[in-house]
Amino acid sequence: xxxxxxxxxxxxxxxxxxxxxxxxxxxxxxxxxxxxxxxxxxxxxxxxxxxxxxxxxxxxxxxxxxxxxxxxxxxxxxxxxxxxxxxxxxxxxxxxxxxxxxxxxxxxxxxxxxxxxxxxxxxxxxxxxxxxxxxx
Numbered sequence: 001x002x003x004x005x006x007x008x009x010x011x012x013x014x015x016x017x018x019x020x021x022x023x024x025x026x027x028x029x030x031x032x033x034x035x036x037x038x039x040x041x042x043x044x045x046x047x048x049x050x051x052x053x054x055x056x057x058x059x060x061x062x063x064x065x066x067x068x069x070x071x072x073x074x075x076x077x078x079x080x081x082x083x084x085x086x087x088x089x090x091x092x093x094x095x096x097x098x099x100x101x102x103x104x105x106x107x108x109x110x111x112x113x114x115x116x117x118x119x120x121x122x123x124x125x126x127x128x129x130x131x132x133x134x135x136x
Contacts, residue, residue, distance in 0.1 A: 001034075001035040001036065002018040002019060002020055002035060003018070003019060003021075003022070003033070003034070003035040003037075003071075003072055003073060003074060004016070004017070004018055004019075004072060004073040004074070005017065005018075005019045005022055005051055005073075005074050005076070006073070006074070006075045006076065007049070007060070007062075007076040007078065007081050008075070008076065008077050008078075009078055009079060009080060009081055010079065014060075014081045015060075015081075017053065018053070019051040019052060019053045020034075020051075020052045020053055020054070021033060021034050021051065021052055022049070022050070022051045022074050023048075023049065023050040023051070024044055024047075024049045024062075024067055024074075024076065025044055025045045025046065025047030025048060025049065025062065025126075026042050026043070026044060026045070026067070027042060027043040027044065027045055028042075030047075031067075033069055033074055035071065035072065036071045037069050037070075037071060038069075038071075039069060039070050039071065040068075040069050041066060041067070041068050041069070042066065042067050042069075043064075043065075043066055044062065044064060044065045044066060044067050044076070044078060045064060045122065046061075046062065046063045046064055046119070046122035046123045046125065046126040047061075047062065047126050047129075048060070048061060048062070048126065048129065048130055048133075049061075049062045049076065049081070058083070059083070059084065059130060059133075060081050060082060060083055060130075061080075061081070061082050061084075061087065061123075061126040061127040061129070061130040062076070062078045062080065062081045062126065063078050063079040063080040063081070063119065063122075063123040063126070064078065064079055064119050064122070064123070065077045065078030065079060066078075079119075079123070080123055080127075082127060082130075084130050084131060084134045087127045087128075087130065087131050089128065089131050092124045092127045092128055092131075093124070093128070095120065095124055096120070096121055096124035096125070096128075099117045099120040099121045099124070100117075100121060102117050103117040103118070103121070
């Protein structure tokens, strides 16, 4: 039994197809989803999203977002989603460095800016973790 997975970022629809299962980085930890899962909406943290189709596992680095789960469908709304070959490691490291430097200069009272920079860092770390996982 399969379920439909749809992954959407602000720029584009990243993926839309039938899959066997989905594992996503939920706000409370990794969550596994199979067909006929109980309906829910959950926040997602930056991390690794995996799905399998016909025995082949695909891994993506995703940013923060939300997942909506029904018995037949999983919809992922996230700020970024990249497969390993789409990640430019040096560009990600540079973005993370800029965010870390910006975080040092932000007044802690500017909570929204602090959170925004922390999300950039978390997303960069997720992308780098996927690249390093594939190498080693």
